[in-house]
Amino acid sequence: MNALKKLFAILALFSLAALVGCTDEAPSDLPKPGLGNVTINKYVAVGNSLAAGYQSSGLYKSAQVYSYPNLIAGQLKLAGASLGTFEQPYWPDPGNPDPKTGKAARYVIISLADPNNPVIGPKGETPTAAAPENAATLARPYDNLGLPGAPLAGFMDTVGTYQGGFGAAIIRGAGGLPKSQFRAVKALQPQLVTFWLGNNDVLGYATTGGTSPAAPTPLATFSFLYNQALDTMKKSVPNVRMIVGTIPNVTTIPFFTTIGPKVGAKLAAAGGIALYYQKKGESGVATGTTKFSSPASDPLICLTGSPYAALIGTVTGKFYKDNAFPALPAGIDTTKPFGVHPQNPWPNALTLDSAEIAIASKAVSDFNGSIATLAATHGAAVVDFNSIFTDINSNGKLIGGVKYTSAYITGGLFSLDGVHPTNRGAGVLANEIIKVMNAKFGTNVTGVDVSMLPALELPLGKYMTGDNVMPRIAPQSWDSFLKLWQN
């Protein structure tokens, strides 16, 4: 047995040696956060609702903390930027009140009692604050100057005409602080600015079916304002590095791509009947008809049409009642079946027809051409969000085993209003901006781990399945959302 003991002693010795020898060292070729030769002590985000962290038709803290500017600020700090607190105008959950109802404006999935028609919208939550929680105590401009609803003209606006519905609360010019986004930037003297404005110069036109406003911002105006913005910013903030973003084509967002295919499927199931819809400029008898052979592209049906899509084929004047028309437009007869008769057609305000799509698309490509030229002139880096959104729309985006798409709700990137990103959508935006920043400025800022951001919560139990399923969002729920563009 002596030999056996020896043997075990030898074995034990070997094992010990092996265990000691296997302590792992961290691999050397991993991303190491750093700022290169760049100093960043202040980062300011200029933008609109996308920058603000507006989600599901509302501004509320649990979503705002995942705004792309706040995510970028977090990564900048990891890379060594001494930003201090990146100040954002937080509305405590459940968020900002709808001006009309006084209840929280944000959408949630309210009911799945009928799994084929999930009801989505505000659920009557009582807001806990009428203004951002830190508005009274922060005696300087916010670092996140995202103004929901603001068009490009909002950047220099000191009066509030173009500051969207949140100018008074976020810019706080009346409280003695700089009266515009531009003046706030000048006061803060950042080394880094992300400037993503211009979406609302076409989005307001598109989301109202080309009715309100009746046209996108003219290109000449857009180019003038854009040039002015970059030029004055550069002159007033000597050390600024600017990152700008192109405008995504509106046809890539679920606000426009969700309802049309479902209406098409419904009509096909009913024997292939056609939808009668009002074309651009029409308010009475409709000339547009479609069987939705290519349902996603022409015409586009707005998500605001969701409450009416279920009524197609029924005798109803609900649209005119909901929208308080003083009288029915000439030629309209609400005793005809809705949507399938030229005299009770699918309304213009809920439709983006081919002419309107062309106008919106031209505006987008014109604006983007202008952005590219002016960014080059002023030395700004460009994030081509238009290409990024188009690519996600056609191919989806695979991250950590999950394929995200631009599908409504199930795609994971767009929140319940069909326009604004979810936390993870914001993570994707942040990473694209960081990528461009690193390439342009030689920084080594690491990205956001998108899989670790909270996902859009689906309620337990039943959920929509199949092609005929249509989300139903009550007409009045859109007030707060559409008001973004109606200043």
Add this chain to the structure above:
Amino acid sequence: MKYIFTVLLVFSVSTAMFAGGFQLNEHGSRAMAQGGAWVARAYDGSAIYFNPAGLGFQKQGSVYVGTTLIMPAASFYGPTNQGQSTKNEMVSQLFTPINVYATYPVMEGLVVGIGINNPYGLGTEWPETWSGKYITQKIDLQSFFFTPTVAYQISEKLSVGVGMNYVTGAVTLKRMVSPGDAQVSLDLSGTGTGYNAGIIYKPTQDFSVGFSYRTSVKLDAEGTAKFNPTSVLFPEGDAAAALELPATAFLGAAMKVMDNLEIEADYQYVGWSSYKELKIDFKKNNSSTISPKNYEDAFILRVGGEYTMDALQIRFGYQFDKNPVTDRYTEPLLPDADRNGINIGAGYKINESLSVDVSYMFLKFAERTVNNTEVQFDGVYQSSANLFGVNFGYNF
């Protein structure tokens, strides 16, 4: 030594064909201590696994029973494609594959036997909330091979053997799904059959060559998928998957280089290219998910030897295990990489009929950096494992 070099030359040519994966290589402590280079000798009950022809030369009946304690460790740094360098450590687990063999010579030259072992198995578990949660949180794959075997010694120099494999397998899989952020738990089990055969030729007293082959086994597994929380969105309920355990072949040569020292070198081929995808079918909505794997054929080089001092034998070995997973399909479900294993061990004859074998292996995986992976989860994997084997033998 001339023979050895010839054999090695043959091996180096055939390495152009390209085991790793979820194959387990420990099926007896005597073999394990020698890097698994055992096909040309197969002196004990583990011949049922390595080469059934080995039984033909065994004059006594035997029972050979053992287990291996496998303690793997792995870290993932990433996901680098999301700019992360976070270290994620795999949850520590202990695996204990078993091996049980019984043999009996029914008449001169004819030996029958039966074996039970776990040639394929896998277990990885990562923290529940980690970044790769949509790819895997936990997988546990087990297989049991029941192998009735018969061997016949044709002459002093030549023996052949065949076996049939009745296989039971079970897999448990847990991960998150999106949209919905629910956890899916999949429990599947099934059975399959396969065959194996081998030959050993001993041209001289001091030299032997061996070859064995095991067919692939198709496991048709059925079970259930559970989602927490559940939703009509999810294919809750009956699920099924077909999993093919790859074919494998051993070729080796052994030589008595001194009176009390034997050495062997083996080449093992593993037909992993049969593992193209993992397709899970769900009864609900007739839906299915397909995860492409596209494994490549792989091989293991094994060398080892045994030095005898009366009742004590000292053993040593080395193995190189070429992994079948290409960079693109490397994922935390099976963080594979080329492996180098160093083995030592010993055997002790307690008396004429009783013996004990112990073995130890340190298995080091090459550090693996992967980019642009199929699941878009890139980063650096570091893995290693400690393995302890023990077997008891009883001859009668």
